[in-house]
Amino acid sequence: MGTDFTRRSFLGTMGAACTLPYIGRAQAAGSGPILIGVPTAQTAQAGVADHQDYLNGTNLALDEINQAGGVLGRPLKAVIVDIDPLSPESGQIAVNKLIDAKVHAISCAFSLTPVPAADASAKYKAPFLWGATQRNLTDLVAKNPKKYSHLFQTDPSEVHYGWTFPMFLQSMRDQGAWKPKNNKVHIVQEQIAYCQTISKALQEALPKSQFELAHITDIQYPVQDWGPVIQEIKSVGAGAVMIDHWVAAEYASFVKQFSADPLEGSLVYLQYGPSQPEFLELAGPAANGFVWSTVLGVYADEKGKAFRDKYKKKFPGIMGLCYTGNGYDTAYYLKTAWEAVGDPMKFDAVSDWIRTHPYRGVCGLMDMNNPFQEAAHFPDNGHAPTATTLEKGMAQLYFQVQDEQHKIIYPNELVETKLQKAPWW
Structure with a gap:
């Protein structure tokens, strides 16, 4: 699939952010775009800035990936639904809409009431990566590893x-x-x-x-x-x-x-x-x-500075230094996992790969191979999961x-x- 087609396919999907198209079984299984569900606060009173940062970073990554030919010969497409980060019901509704759309993964900034959304996703089991920053959530993952095997917190807890x-x-x-x-x-x-x-x-x-x-x-x-x-x-x-x-x-x-x-x-x-x-x-x-x-920020090293420059060129003005990089990194993490597994519909295999393969992005290393399935924290403060060196x-x-x-x-x-x-x- 050529780069021009990929770019048109991607850009053509972004204008209908809140509209969920019907996705047939054949399309979800192996043809058409690979779908990333992105719950994004659009009408809420709180969390809108962080969620917009996350969506911007995600869009930047998808644009780059699609211009380079997509993943497994298929373009990536964001399926965007509204979410209120303060509302448990809103999280459930958002996840259920994405399940109905048959997304291949869910990528989200956060919800301040994450457990209902996590529970809604457990019946579907598509990989769910988010910067939730909450130990009450990752404690549940540790206590129920089978139920939440697909759930990954891409940053250390609060x-x-x-x-x-x-x-x-x-x-x-x-x-x-x-x-x-x-x-x-x-x-x-x-x-x-x-x-x-x-x-x-x-x-x-x-x-x-x-x-x-x-x-x-x-x-x-x-x-x-x-x-x-x-x-x-x-x-x-x-x-x-x-x-x-x-x-x-x-x-x-x-x-x-x-x-x-x-x-x-x-x-x-x-x-x-x-x-x-x-x-x-x-x-x-x-x-x-x-x-x-x-606990989740864009580094100022060579990799981080290159991302900052690209982001500011696409989104002028004051740059958020947290969820911009997290959305970007998560999209590339999923890309790498899908390419390694070879089929984005193999939810368990993709989750197993993410769990056992760290990813170094612009916000540092995401190593979630621990009972909490959350990124290990640096510096080591004596509370697991932590890392003894920066690159771990x-x-x-x-x-x-x-x-x-x-x-x-x-x-x-x-x-x-x-x-x-x-x-x-």
Whole structure:
């Protein structure tokens, strides 16, 4: 099948993102396009930015693959359905639509309520790869390996945000980049299960470190006014503050208010949300000095930089540094698995191949050959699955906003620059 036909076939499918065409049995079994189901938040109140990033990265990969001749002589086609990441019912509906469309695999950014979607997929067993970032999901996989043999989490779980934070603080102090006013950590935590799990993991890790818990402040989405929270941060006076939240726009509001009335000398860490392009767009120069991290991020090595350049050329503007690369990597991971097995309809064989064959993408190595079937985390924080060296796992990237740009400051193997003095220090 020629490149021109492949490109026309692919581009012709992208305009009807929410329309599921009838797919006959013969087409699904061996002729026509190979179908990747991509549940994507389009009408939801939360998660839209990350899901759009994921879809963009997926589309970039599909375009490249199809221009190169497709997979097994067939073009790849995305079947896109709407999903609300906060709704269990929406996840079930999205997966059932994709089953009806007879997709060969499901590729998704995440759902904050992933179990119903996982259960819906279990009756079909097409490989299901997503950056769900939730240990409650991968615990189920470990406890029910037969039922969830097709389910793969393409990044480490959220527990690593808590477990690794004291390691990051220790590294910054040891390097002399940060001289803490004290060894106390103040946690400001949102109430969804994702944020609570991170907070509990950090509380578990602190007694084993050289830092201690100072205080916990509860917040509730949506945060209308950060003023009382900032006053409590100043009153507690901890050397490090973790804002354990997830909404980019609300983080932007926080940094503007905090910068105007800061706690001098404190290292302020914002959990993940600044990865979304909206954060820098809304926060502007007020974002400078703040630190954030992701267990799933595009590296700044040669491979990562090449992807960043390609992505920015296709999608101008501020680039998200997490799910863009994850969508891209997952599409290529599936391509490699299908080519190795030789038939995308052999769901069990494809899943077995993914489980036993790691894939090194622009976001690092996805090695899911462990009971959780989730990517092994780097650096090794003592909690499995982790990797002892960079090239055996997926690195959790710590960034600092410097000159309104995200720069990797940890782990040391991937640093772009050192931690700089924050404006309020």
